[in-house]
Amino acid sequence: MRETGCPEEDLFSFLLARRQEDLGYRNILSSMCTPPHPVAARAHAMFLETNLGDPGLFPGTAALEDLLVRRLGALMHHPDAGGYATSGGTESNIQALRIAKKQKPVKSPNIVVPASSHFSFTKACDILSLEMRTVPLDDAFRMDTEAVDCLVDDDTVALVGVAGTTEYGMVDPIARLSEIALDRDIFLHVDAAFGGMVVPFLDRPIPFDFRLPGVSSISIDPHKMGMSTIPAGCLLTRNPDWFACLNVDTPYLTVKRECTLAGTRPGASVAAAVAVLEYLGMDGMRAVVAGCMENTRRLIEGMEALGFPRAVSPDVNVATFSCDRTPPGWRVSRTRSGHMRTVCMPHVTRDVIERFLVDMGDIDA
Amino acid sequence: MRETGCPEEDLFSFLLARRQEDLGYRNILSSMCTPPHPVAARAHAMFLETNLGDPGLFPGTAALEDLLVRRLGALMHHPDAGGYATSGGTESNIQALRIAKKQKPVKSPNIVVPASSHFSFTKACDILSLEMRTVPLDDAFRMDTEAVDCLVDDDTVALVGVAGTTEYGMVDPIARLSEIALDRDIFLHVDAAFGGMVVPFLDRPIPFDFRLPGVSSISIDPHKMGMSTIPAGCLLTRNPDWFACLNVDTPYLTVKRECTLAGTRPGASVAAAVAVLEYLGMDGMRAVVAGCMENTRRLIEGMEALGFPRAVSPDVNVATFSCDRTPPGWRVSRTRSGHMRTVCMPHVTRDVIERFLVDMGDIDA
CATH class of the missing domain: 3.90.1150.10 (Aspartate Aminotransferase, domain 1)
Structure with missing residues (x-):
């Protein structure tokens, strides 16, 4: 660090020069x-100093997080879904797989994902010691559900489908995955980080959400098509109680326990996400x-x-x-x-x- | 979601009312x-739309992240430390333990932490399947290093010390932990999420950083005493190459691989963290x-x-x-x-x- 501080004018000339390199x-x-x-930027500034990691100090901001979960839950046809605002799709996917893994304690857990799944699943499997089994795609770059059955076994803790793949923008046949998940009693996570804010607004929406009875959880990112500020992700679960398995005790906070991955969490981008949904x-x-x-x-x-x-x-x-x-x-x-x-x-x-x-x-x- | 959008004026009355409940x-x-x-808030606004998850699109913002790591590395007496801007102490602690675990592949890995360690270590151990062994504290609420030796064994992948404990504001005897770590060849992570921006500025600093040869990695949070915006954490490692073990391939981005926990990452709070350090x-x-x-x-x-x-x-x-x-x-x-x-x-x-x-x-x- 420099010994003496930099004058504000010089500092902002320097920062502006960096910004212009972007x-x-x-x-x-x-x-x-x-x-x-614009309403996201304005709401963000208004909530800049808030911290959702200590919701008792910021009950108004915490109410906005609840509202975001309720609104996105309703959009996913399940207004009573559980959920919280994550830092984005990666955290949402990790947390969904943590829940799935805890619900089915087996010795060598695996998950079954389409070859088109986002690289965050590679991270999640590494972190959580899960074997990743990859299902090939059909000619239209969607998960080939015919191949799912022979990859699933008793150690499969979760099946993953994607609504809006990163590379080709496809929606996997989630309706069929839902049947398989129910049939074989497997947790089904839908990665709708991108498509969750697109598919419901299409003229002919493709089924992918909680209306399908086998869908257990959904990732959906307001900081992508929700036009919010970064970081604004959301993980939704069919049963709000499922988050309890992630709780740790939190002494010295205004709440007694916490299921989120991060501790300190920004309220600004959550307020921004709500602002866009309400405004539009x-x-x-x-x-x-x-x-x-x-x-x-x-x-x-x-x-x-x-x-x-x-x-x-x-x-x-x-x-x-x-x-x-x-x-x-x-x-x-x-x-x-x-x-x-x-x-x-x-x-x-x-x-x-x-x-x-x-x-x-x-x-x- | 509501069918029709809400007028901007009504929306911001509603948001202001929530903000006033905080x-x-x-x-x-x-x-x-x-x-x-104030300089953090101003810098934050200037970089609001930047995404460090795709640094090739935002090379100026990425340069600020590098500068943050260099400045904090120098503050920790190791200008060439590796590092990146995390979402906060929890992510930094998880990532440090991932590196430590990969460096020592054993069957039943454990970590040894003081009883005063932050609850993020409970999360990290749950996520990473690590056994957490807790060292009691002495009368001054510092880790009792006498008790460390009998908890460490061949399966210990990391030893953790805290610089600025959350509950009592104590700095563990990191110098002694450094000796133990060197002696027994164990990764030593220092959680200085709070104290990292305090201890170096005290009249009589207490040794806790890379100057101690056994220290492997340090968590330090600009969004605490660094007066930055949320989320702004930082993980530093003695050897920059250690991050390579966390890399996943990242097709369709401007970079080929990524070691961070999150994908999309805000540049705004990183610019804010740099702004405060440079200004002061x-x-x-x-x-x-x-x-x-x-x-x-x-x-x-x-x-x-x-x-x-x-x-x-x-x-x-x-x-x-x-x-x-x-x-x-x-x-x-x-x-x-x-x-x-x-x-x-x-x-x-x-x-x-x-x-x-x-x-x-x-x-x-």
Whole structure:
């Protein structure tokens, strides 16, 4: 550390210079995050000093966390779901698997996940000493449920399906997974970190939530399509009591026990998540998602017109292509199979799509 | 969710009403958090939309994370320490223990911690399937190092010491633990989540950091005495290469692998943490800590004058008393042994202490 402090003006010149080295979201087509909605930023600032790790000191902020869980539970067709605001999808997935593992104490626990599952499951299995069994995908990049049965055994503590895969934007056949889970009495976790805030607002929603009786828990991230600030994730469980198995005693706090992964937790991004949901309502979210889906379709149509076929017709606003070029100044990403991958987040407006297509056309020429 | 969105004005009236249900920090003497420093709040707002989970999109913010690690490493007398910005002490402790566990693959791993260790170690042991062996404390509430030797065995993957215990504000005899760790070749993790931003600024610092050759890793939380926004923790390791064992592959990101617990991670609170360190420098932090320590002494003196003896003379700004009353309108907490516990954070000014003492005197009468 420097011995003497830096004048505020110099400090903020330095910070601004660093900030300007970041890329603007304007040309980022590879991210599942997006600039926070203006009401999210405003709510965030209002709750900046709050700490959900000690809810007795911040009962108003804690009430907003309860409201967030209730709203997202209702969106997932289970208003009485249990839940709490996590730091994001990884924590939600880890905590869901902890619950599943505790519900079925076996010697060598395994979980069965689709090959498309997010890398957070690799972390979770490493941390929790779970064997990860991977189910291949079908031609449409969805989990091949035919292959599930021979991977599940008596040591399987959880089955995982994805609603809105990171790479191809697909929704796994969760309805079929729900049947298998009920049939074989296995905990079914749905990773809807991305799709949880997309699928319910589609014209023809695909079943993936608590309406399916076999679904045990759901990850859903307001800091992705919920346009909240980071970090704002949420883990929901069918039975609120399931969280009790994660409790540790918390002396010297205003509450006696705690089931969350982190201790100190920001209230600001939780207030931001609530603000967006309340401000937009179902109608507003439907409009946002309709715009993203329309842009996804326009991008696919435009790319195909340029001779770059889609890898698949996505269920959510992720578009992938057979195309190994990237126009200068743009950020796209690559799937493990080498497809160009783009995410049509709210900041990827129609105008952005058209500029991207023009630039794609130029390198093609 | 509501069908139709809520007007912005109504929404913010509702949010403000919730915020006003929170207690103000003014009368909170029980928290290890404090309102963020003004430069922290300003830096936070500037970096609100950044995501350290995809550092290639935010190279300027990622440079600030590197700077934070370098500054805190230097503060811990090891400018080349490895590290990253965590969500707080719990994540730092979990990740340190993951590294320790991987470095020594044994069948039934255990860790040896003081009875004063934070409850995050209970979580970490549950998550990582580690046996937790607890070392009793001496009369001054510090780890009794005499008892360590008979708890350590060949399956001990880590030894833990605390610099600034949550309950009594004590620094364990880390110098002695360092000798034991070297002697028995055990990973030594120091939980300095609180004390890491206090002890280096004391008139007579107590040795606890990388200057002690047996210390392997340190947790240190800018969102506590570093007056940053939440979430801002940091895990430092003696050898930067140790993080490699936590890496998972990260397709579709701008980096190829990731060792952090979370995926998406806020840059805002990291920028805020850097801002405070740069703005205050060593001199400024020394002044803040000197003020907190002076207020701690004044509180102890005042409470003893009222007939409430201290439980112990603390090493950092935590004051504990034999006193089973709490004046109305104030928040203090209780240790597991039943002592009144207070933390003299920066918001607990001399004026606050004097008002508290007057109110204590009134209930005594």
